Structures are given as structure tokens and as C-alpha cells.
Amino acid sequence: MKICTKNHHHWSLLDSLPEDKSGAGKFKCAGCAYEKGLRAGKNKEESLNIELETLHESQSMTLQHKSPHAAFAKGYLDGISNF
Ligand SMILES: [Zn+2]
Incomplete structure (x- = not known):
């Protein structure tokens, strides 16, 4: 990957x-997970699949250990809230 x-x-x-x-x-990459969740939220997708294996690997030391599951969920919520 x-x-x-x-x-x-x-x-x-x-x-x-x-x-x-x-x-x-x-x-x-938690940033990629967030963006994926955000897209799903904007589209109000009802069937969610984080598909971790499709995400890029993190290069950022600060984000390396952030949970991509949590990032996806936050992105989804933000997508629902903001669009
Ligand atoms: Zn990324």
C-alpha cells in the first residue's frame, strides 16, 4: 500500500x-479516513465500509497513531452536520 x-x-x-x-x-492515514467518512456523510450513505486496506499508509508522525476508525466516524458526522 x-x-x-x-x-x-x-x-x-x-x-x-x-x-x-x-x-x-x-x-x-487518519486524514484519508476522515475524508472518506466526510464523503460518506455528505452523501448520507447508509451502508458504511471503512475499508481500511484501501487507505494509504500514514507518513505523518503526529497522525500515525490516530484511530482511522474514529477519524472515519468524525468525518461522517461532520459530513452530515455541514452539508
Ligand atoms: Zn492521507
């Missing part, structure tokens, strides 16, 4: 998220 090269702009939004210290998502 590729390393994430996106320049995410929501790092500060993810500060409060729990860390994923040992789960499968540990090295997945």
Missing part, C-alpha cells in the same frame, strides 16, 4: 481522536 502523499487540511480536527496503539489501523 502506498504512503499517503496528500496534504490534508484537517489535522487540527483530528487532535482529539483516540489513538490506535495496536489495532489494524495503526499505520493507516
Whole structure:
């Protein structure tokens, strides 16, 4: 899986998220997970699939341990709330 090269702009939004210290998502990009959740929220998708294996790997030390599950959920909520 590729390393994430996106320049995410929501790092500060993810500060409060729990860390994923040992789960499968540990090295997945929480920024990508957030954006995926946000898209799902905008579209009000009713069948959600995080599909962790499709996410890029994290390159950012600060986000490396953030839970992509939590990031996806936050993105989904923000997508519902803002659109
Ligand atoms: Zn990313």
C-alpha cells in the first residue's frame, strides 16, 4: 500500500481522536479516513465500509497513531452536520 502523499487540511480536527496503539489501523492515514467518512456523510450513505486496506499508509508522525476508525466516524458526522 502506498504512503499517503496528500496534504490534508484537517489535522487540527483530528487532535482529539483516540489513538490506535495496536489495532489494524495503526499505520493507516487518519486524514484519508476522515475524508472518506466526510464523503460518506455528505452523501448520507447508509451502508458504511471503512475499508481500511484501501487507505494509504500514514507518513505523518503526529497522525500515525490516530484511530482511522474514529477519524472515519468524525468525518461522517461532520459530513452530515455541514452539508
Ligand atoms: Zn492521507
